[in-house]
Amino acid sequence: MRITPVNMYFIGVVVNLLYITILLCNPTSSANLQLPEGRYSENLWKQTDVLTYVYPARNFLHNGTIGYGSLPDYHRTTGYPLFLAGSIKLFGVYSLPVIFFLQALIFAGIYPALARIAAILFKDGQYSLMVPPFLFLLMFGTYIAMVPVVLTDLFFTAVFTFGLWCGLEAVLRKDWKYLLLHILLIGYAAQVRPLLSLYPLINLLLLMAVAKEHLTFRTTKIQLFLAVATVSLLVLCNAPSIRNYLNHGIVEPTDIVANNMFYYLAKDALTRNGEQSTYQLMKHRVDSVTVVPERVNLKEKLAITVFKKYPLTTLTQIFYNAASNLFEPHWLLTAGFFGLHYSDIKNGQHMPLRRSNLVLAIFGINVLLNIVVWIIFSFSLVYWLQSDRRLIIMPIIILIFYFLIPTFMAGQGGRMRLPAEGLIVLCSFYYLRRNLIAKNAGWCKNKEGQLFT
DSSP, X not given: OXXXXXXXXXXXXXXXXXXXXXXXHSHHHHHTTSOSSGGGTTXXXXXXXXXXXXXXXXXXXXXXXXXXXXXXXXXSOSHHHHHHHHHHHHHGGGHHHHHHHHHHHHHTTHHHHHHHHHHHHHTOTTOGGGHHHHHHHHHTTTTTTTTTOOSSHHHHHHHHHHHHHHHHHHHHHTOHHHHHHHHHHHHHHHHHSTTOSSHHHHHHHHHHHHHHHTTOTTSHHHHHHHHHHHHHHHHHTTHHHHHHHHHHSOOSSOSHHHHIIIIIIIHHHHHHTTOHHXXXXXXXXXXXXXXXXXHHHHHHHHHHHHHHHOHHHHHHHHHHHHHHHHHOOTHHHHHHHTXXXXXXXXXSSSOOBEEOHHHHHHHHHHHHHHHHHHHHHHHHHHHXXXXXXXHHHHHHHHHHHHHHGGGGGSOOOXXXXXXXXXXXXXXXXXXXXXXXXXXXXXXXXXXXXXOOO
């Protein structure tokens, strides 16, 4: 069977649905798919972010506000709770399996979207470039492991990837329909996760580069496209900040950055230096502040004092977090559904996990292969900087690091690299293919007695 974008989508749907079916048929994994409340309150999602999306969604249905009571939530943006609220409203007690089913259909669309992105960026009209990345992404569960999870990481990745594809398509085809979809999808992605405040500037560079590559930049229509997209996205991508300013007086899309600085990075730095009591005193001070802007500012201020006091420890922790986020396998989450891990985990905060030698072996192999991908990607960066196509690739590289670097404040595992991972894999496999073609061409020339340079 020839692998086309359409075939990629249907293969992805089948794999996603098969994955959900297998998990639901096992008692342990089925219990770990449920929301962590009632009889399932001690499952895998105990004290995670899951309910921080569910409760605002339910509140929206009962009180008309995405938040708690009449108070709008400043911690979570509105996009995913609205998706959950719509599912709950339409399907009631059956909403959770329906959410999994809808996510299975939505997330499979990432593969054809990446195929079109690759075709436009790398001028690969036959989609041959996408076949190895497609198989790689399937094998490593990149867009599979989190299908039956009520979190925003993969949902955001899907919506953003669709929006990115539509933007490139709009410039290539000079089509207003694709431009409108581009604005709507990226705008909605900005309401799902608060990552895109500065993205409109990167988007402008990328669309300009594609327009120049396809010799359409100087046309009035394309220049109007760029202006409309940039202005629209500057508003939409900063809508969470506007919402928080109107409701709480903070010009930030969320308090997640402050939380990551204080509750994770500063806490870990103090713990490494044996100052757990100092952190508890700081936390008590933060908890005593009820005014939102003051509370957010205090968390940032206290975190910075810790960073200044222990700069080397802070840097060490950042590297540790980066390793966790960049190399941890996605299938590790799947092992957790079955109550397994590569080591025994009994910390009281989450469901206990028991050690499995099989999980340890899979974990080790996956980490090793992820390291190889990152090495290849590093070589590809050098290649792009030296190539005549660096103008079109540089915005992609900027976008990849724009997504990755902020995540290093907290080690949350493989889900933190999801928005950038498809682009990383595309760049890496394209680099490998270019080198393979160059070597084959050199071998052929040498066979004919010609000098290959």
